[in-house]
Amino acid sequence: MRGMRRARRHRHSINADINLVNLIDVSFVLLIIFMIAAPMLQGGIDLTLPSAESAPASTTDPITVSVTADGKYYVNEAEVQIEELGEIVASMRGDSKRDVVLRGDKAVTLELFMPVVGILVQRGIEDVTIMTEQKNGG
DSSP: OHHHHHHHHTOOOOOOOOOHHHHHHHHHHHHHHHHHHHHHHHOSOOOOOOEEOOOOOOOSSOEEEEEOTTSOEEETTEEEOHHHHHHHHHHHHTTTTOOEEEEEOTTOOHHHHHHHHHHHHHTTOOOEEEOOEEOOOO
């Protein structure tokens, strides 16, 4: 009998506490993963936009036309030739009347930028938003 009593006395009680150390470790790992992944999720073509005083754009799911400093043209993230640009944007827009956002690198000349505007106007797309960086107040 004495052996049984001793076994009962040393039995561990149930611990219902949450181990916060593991929870904090997982939270920090997820935070780091999202901090690294967030810039990659934004996507798009890497441009240095000109700065101007402007209102924030309120478009949802726009068609983005980008012009890089080295004279390349992109629709969303796909490189296109200038000759194909109007047809591609018009087919993507279809009857939905999706907004078209025009982005040009700061170093782009009007010689590269204006043909895009002309092509869009020829296709009947006259409501085009030109994207800029928000100008710092100063």
